[in-house]
Amino acid sequence: MSAIVWNRMKHDVKVKLLNEQHQKLFGTLKELYTAMEDKSDKPALLHIINNLSLYVKQHLETEEALLEKYNYPGLEEQREQHRLFVSKIDEFKTEFENNRFMLYFDIAIFLKTWIANHIEETDKKYADFLNSHNVF
Numbered sequence: 001m002s003a004i005v006w007n008r009m010k011h012d013v014k015v016k017l018l019n020e021q022h023q024k025l026f027g028t029l030k031e032l033y034t035a036m037e038d039k040s041d042k043p044a045l046l047h048i049i050n051n052l053s054l055y056v057k058q059h060l061e062t063e064e065a066l067l068e069k070y071n072y073p074g075l076e077e078q079r080e081q082h083r084l085f086v087s088k089i090d091e092f093k094t095e096f097e098n099n100r101f102m103l104y105f106d107i108a109i110f111l112k113t114w115i116a117n118h119i120e121e122t123d124k125k126y127a128d129f130l131n132s133h134n135v136f
């Protein structure tokens, strides 16, 4: 798997707060992945998954509120992708809580790939738009 690390070349959305939130998501994913590698126990993994879910939701709310404030034309595309991702994380949490999920690493890779791709392909499109409204 490619490194779980925020990379300015790939992920810079030119808005400080949103970059910081994205970095926090990468940091938490890295924590999750490391805990899985270390075969941490279920409560420890669940704790990280809950944090990740919380940080994702906080971030998506912040991002959507900011895009809404300035009438960003791609807001619906953002909302749609965010909704799908939130339901995926919730599903993962439930599976994990019920011991039904065995493919932890697959899920960690899915989450990482989704976040990285979403930032690169969708979030970066709002960078210049927000800068043009003096949001940096």
Ligand SMILES: [Fe+2]
Pocket (backbone or CB within 6 Å): 063, 078, 082, 118, 122, 123
């Ligand atoms: Fe987004």
Ligand SMILES: [Fe+2]
Pocket (backbone or CB within 6 Å): 022, 059, 063, 119, 123
């Ligand atoms: Fe984002």
